Amino acid sequence: AEAWRRHGARLLERIEGRFALAVVDGKGEGLVATDRHGAVPVCWAEEGGALRFATRADALARACGAALDPQALLHYLHFHVVPAPGTVFRGVRRLLPGHCLRIAEGRVRAGAWWTPRFGTHAARVPATREELFGRLRAAVRGALEGAAAPGAFLSGGTDSSAVAGIAAAIHGEGFPAFSIGFDAPGYDELGYARAAARHFGLEHHTHYLTPEEVAEAVPRIARHFDQPFGNASVVAAWRCAELARAAGVDRLLAGDGGDELFGGNARYRRQQALALYGRLPRPLRAALIDPLARPQGPGPLRKLARYVEQARRDPVERLEDYNLLRRLGPARVLHPELLEAVDTGRPLALRAEAFHGALADDDLDRMLAMDLRFTLADDDLQKVGGACGLAGVDVAFPMLDGAVVAFACALPPRLKATPWRLRPFYKRAMRGFLPRRILAKRKHGFGLPFGIWLTRHEGLRRLAFESLEALEARRIVAPGFLRELTRERVAEHPAYYGVMVWVLMMLSQWLEAHEAPGGASG
Template structure:
């Protein structure tokens, strides 16, 4: 994965030892394609030299990877000293000048202190741990788990969080004591201890005095074009994901404008009803006259790809759309594209997810007089005869959900809640975890959003949980697996600041998602794209699991290994791939996918990671003995 990895205050005597270790702990990143710096007590490496700046001065090593901007200018080598000095003088306030996508490291061997920061939206990742006063870091937990001083131990709570969210939200990782730095935050390391502080958070401005909606629309188009233009670089051959959705179509359209030539666009299709959106991608491609390419993912593609991608994130990651994302990135790579643009982030800035409209409908219940609810509406839902009336159960479900506080209501369809954790997990596993922890984390994040409007609070929550912890890792990881870089124009800071000032009712107008955005882009985007409902690169995994025997065999064989792990009850495995899959293949297929990825990752951990750790220790010992012998 892209980013920085290495260690601080961990001593190796020879350069041979340091070079061997820094290359060995890198996960699927060849060291000859990286920038490195090593000293007796530290080592740091960055993925690809042209994206990594390293400077050493007076015992201080400053490293930044990515596409950072300093005072709205691309950050160059000569500015690194200014940046480091500014941080030393002004602390995290200095980071207000630093934008773009990046991970920053300052290692001070004189003071024996370290400083790290990741960008505002989390497009770069940093994981870390401290062992015996040594700081070990990397873009995923895998680089850290490989280090000989670390003894990785899988955390049961993280397994539960993974199955709840389909990923593991920061700051936790799959390993006990290994953490991931949340977006917009810094890590201080002093005297063997770490301290985390936010240097930025998304701030909604709900009471701004704004121009007319027409003028705002013109401003939006200007900012969007500038955002795409920032990602077009001389050293890269640029293309764009094109799902046929609002954001990918926007990016593709402006990419053609800023380059002055047809944008190179890439899309994925499925031979499955309700999943294939290539028709919309073709509409956008024709409208913007792009150089368009498509690939149709098959069930066999899933069979061959699962073992290859399950380990990419250094921990379990259960978003099933990694598969179409991977094949889309692979298609672009084969077309000699080196840099892809994704549309991720637009829905979370401008209100495009269907759950936002649903919550507006639920909010209407709160406007009904309490007396009417207490004396008529709620009691009638408890009458058994009323429940037999066709459609009445939906009324009762609506009232039950409407009564739930936010953000708890958002999790009412979570598969663990619907099935019941007592029906899924073993008693021993449940006794080792806190089942309320995921919801407690959601509540904390929701309450921490600086907004009063419920729509904005959901957007703020999703910028963290949906974007930083889910969508961005999904796209970045699969592009990394395909050998291609990726950027996200919709997460440009100026665009984010613009969206923060928009009134909530312009983002979601009753049940009309992205109302302002779509009106502002009317005439630029095709009418069919503006009218369509959100979909994206969804995967018909559950459908194909029923129909394609090799996939069913892979899944059955994988889940059979769960019986020995004593995490879930054996009966739930047969239940999921039997009765429940027949009831609702798409819904329960997602849970099956998440379980399969967990098993595949654990098998990788038990074979590759444990064995490689052993090899690294033995090789370091050999190198140390050779050094002693030569002396």
């Protein structure tokens, strides 16, 4: 309260880490806020002239008698989460990352108190290895403060390994780290995690996740989350947090955020490759490139034609080509009643608003800004925060420390991704600190082999298919698509169609656990 009186809304700039904050003074003026990345959700609703807010959307929905929002159901099927500023409940909203509610003169206004700034919009910083490590060390040290028994997630990737390694250097040898493995070809990353653990002298705890554990976890996770949540790797994150809790750890350090800050996703490299076309002088493109780009020509010219066609498209639309719902087609997936009640173009519009509204000069940085919102804030941070909450362990995200974020945002795009390399600056900076094997590996994380297990494990398949059968009566998904999915598509391509089975299973389980009626009418 004293900080509020002294600094007003600027007090938020003095707070690091994940937080939700509410301050109201004796004059009825106040502030309700979430942290820079929305790691702690803040949901709110106005009813009868009163402002209600909570960290859980379902709690507010019960208090307000809110029904399900059909548009939010579409957003869930598109994004596999319900992105802010909406929630799955009509009339209940969630603050965007770095946003707050200002309460004054009987009115409530939502707005940004922090926004990521890239390129010329960012403060200049020395782009040196020493500067990066200095900021990372300070961030990890801050994340360790106040924890009686800290530990770290360790997937074996560059970010979790860097965080765990720096924590070990500060805390001393024997710093505990926790990893999950999968007995499925192409999914098990424990070899990389073990390499990092040996390299830094970590006390390494590992566990191989089984299909039986996944089947047992699904209803628990559905009950725990306040909204439908469709990222399957939440199971691995939860089991990892449980492993840490059993070892006496009270706070886990996670490496989330590094991909979105330093350019670690494969689509960034593709974006940079396509951007080369736009950087060529228009007369050169018209005279040399475009005439050769013939869809009916020989193989190399057909490839060039596809490249030119992709390069000319809006970057946001181009990225949506990978979206599962878009590929399958909303008219094929959605129940006719839901299809009639929603705007199928709204998910693309949400992404476009984030992309084109970014404080950035380059399309790569605009993509990073968009991913900080949708991939990180709406998905990964809710996954890890929810998993740790269910396990009873605190979590911190050192990569998202303000000084680290400012450093990354100020880096030129060419140091984040090129047509040939991801994270060129970050990986150069980590040479000599991280094992070469980890620097050379492809990104993976805690991906779950659900689609493969779906075809091999009867109990998991029964849970999934019975969940989809229960969903049929809710008039959200077309019955014909549900039957096609379970009877044909999963067997044809388990990994690809398994994603949609998981998303629909978690929706069905969530609706059942929260006794929500579902349906197009809400």
